[in-house]
Amino acid sequence: MDVVRVGVTAPIGFKASGLFCGIKKLRKDIALVVSDVPAVAAAMFTTNTVVAAPVVVDREQMALGGKIRAIVVNSGNANACTGERGMNDAWTMVKDTAEALGIAKEEVLVSSTGVIGQYLPMDVVRPGVRAAAEHLGPDGSGAAEAIRTTDTFAKEAAVRCAIDGTRVTVGGMAKGSGMIAPNMATMLAFVTTDAAVTREVLAAATKQAVDRSFHRISVDGDTSTNDMVAVLANGQAGNKLIDTVGGPGYDAFYLALEHVLITLSKMIVMDGEGATKFVEIRVTEAASEEAAAQVARTVANSNLVKTALHGEDANWGRILAAMGRSGVTFDPTKVEIDFGDVPILRSNYRIEFSEEAAKEVLSCRDIAITIRMGAGDASAFFWTCDLSKEYVAINANYRT
């Protein structure tokens, strides 16, 4: 499995573009990803009860069960909480894209990210869609650029793997830096692959990989109305069709997909609003993977844990207190905690760490926290960041 440089256009048969049309101020704000041939698609959406218009449209499109050829995305305006007019605007983006590309409107997904509660400026969006269709090319970085909001860098990844001797590529791009939480808070990810895979298998692989990537990151515990992950598989690699979960070719494909999703997920956390630390939480010796993930999630979302990490203090008490309110039952006297390679807490509340050694681990930008629950052999990873004054500043003074 080799890591390759580019994103959504890394697999065979995908083109993309990213342009400035005028929604934002002087930064790229419209992106288009197109497959040369109709592609099998899988998509997952926000679990928020309040959903933006594009999510409603995409759910309908996916429910048709057909293939998808294009994804059009704008940034700067989320087209959320905008009622009937917002729905019409989302459908107009779909139709304009289909028309510009000469494909059926059932083959288009749409996505928006940015400010909530304002109407899309369709007078600039519609010419923007047409221009994006005219500028499609083999370089996906413009598209990754154009889906950014408060992101400080464009997020792209891609890997290649061999399936039955055939080279298969998975590529992707994502955006998201604030409002990140389990259940895919304001987070968009668009993934492409030239693998030949059935719709059912792609859906199953996507669900599991999302559970282990985008559902395992947290910046601030808030969830957005617009989140989505969409995966297009156009079969252009020419591998033998992967038609069974766990069957021939599945594992190699799944690992490549999971790798891209985890890489994009980690980039989102690294770009967390105001983040100065990237923290990997590894919960092991849990009774089940769900229990491990739930404990890791609660620790990762604790403001007290996140501020202690910001202050570079080895506060295992806050970690244990957060674990205790996770809803998972466990014996606290069995818990052991390491920061990096430094043992912090041992069973029966034994504490014998050197403040200097802990401080050295915590002074790094990347910090790994290992929590052994002593309750079984399941484990889960979770990625989060610290909570800084800068986060407050970004989210309190975003208007100025």
Next chain:
Amino acid sequence: MDVVRVGVTAPIGFKASGLFCGIKKLRKDIALVVSDVPAVAAAMFTTNTVVAAPVVVDREQMALGGKIRAIVVNSGNANACTGERGMNDAWTMVKDTAEALGIAKEEVLVSSTGVIGQYLPMDVVRPGVRAAAEHLGPDGSGAAEAIRTTDTFAKEAAVRCAIDGTRVTVGGMAKGSGMIAPNMATMLAFVTTDAAVTREVLAAATKQAVDRSFHRISVDGDTSTNDMVAVLANGQAGNKLIDTVGGPGYDAFYLALEHVLITLSKMIVMDGEGATKFVEIRVTEAASEEAAAQVARTVANSNLVKTALHGEDANWGRILAAMGRSGVTFDPTKVEIDFGDVPILRSNYRIEFSEEAAKEVLSCRDIAITIRMGAGDASAFFWTCDLSKEYVAINANYRT
């Protein structure tokens, strides 16, 4: 119902003391509350799986079903995550208190708050307990002072009501400023009353009043290992025994108890670490009180809502997005939101507020947010504060 000045010693037959014994640096750190006669007791404890030694001890004491005469509390050290030695230390505090007061050890509750994971300095705690017993008096403010940790002010309340022509008083003190969340995060409250009431009725009234007060406040969503609310009723007012929920005298007593608990709860939020705003969230037109409380809780705990309030921005989109992830099902097009008296969002996403009017409401220290769900006629209140850079500073740099 009159509000009176003092706290736990306002009702007839209670004495208290608060002293410095040496756990903290030069600030009072040990408190004692004593009833002249054995009192009926009700207590509620943290729901955290990780519980401190004093909570384990008190659960055992309460399970005996007898009466209580004294509550001994230290601040500066939570006696949490300290294993067998911590349990012995908590029992020693109970026994020393009983001995100093000449009462049975089954009549004593114990509580600790402060740093987690360090042993209690029993060489100063034990003489501290004896000194507290010698300094009992009619002024409860020393005790309220002595249970503080990061609290910036002592929290006391009391009210009088008439039950069948007899004057009954309820008084109380509380501590808590960080780690405040639903489910009684690091929060202690000790309430006294001279009402004559049965144990069963006191337990029921306490549970309901706690559900509507301490379970309706949030500073940072974290929950502690030491929380408890204890209520002692010594019957010295001489009212006719209140022996039925909803029966004679119950409503007046319940309202007085709820008033004290809500007053103490609000004080905790007002003293929230780094808080510059006190925010009352009123959810109305909900399908049930539970749904209203759950929606209010999710909005109150949203870092994005709290930072927007800190920045004094009327961001109804963040409120609606938080409602959407609360787990409560509702129709977002029916939701209406007011800030103070200013209509912000109307049904079908109509927005027509003046930025100036909204700004004026948001620039105040006290802010009321009303959310009408259009789904029924139940309602709930919730109290929270904003999230400031100061919160991060307090919780990141608490060591220095």
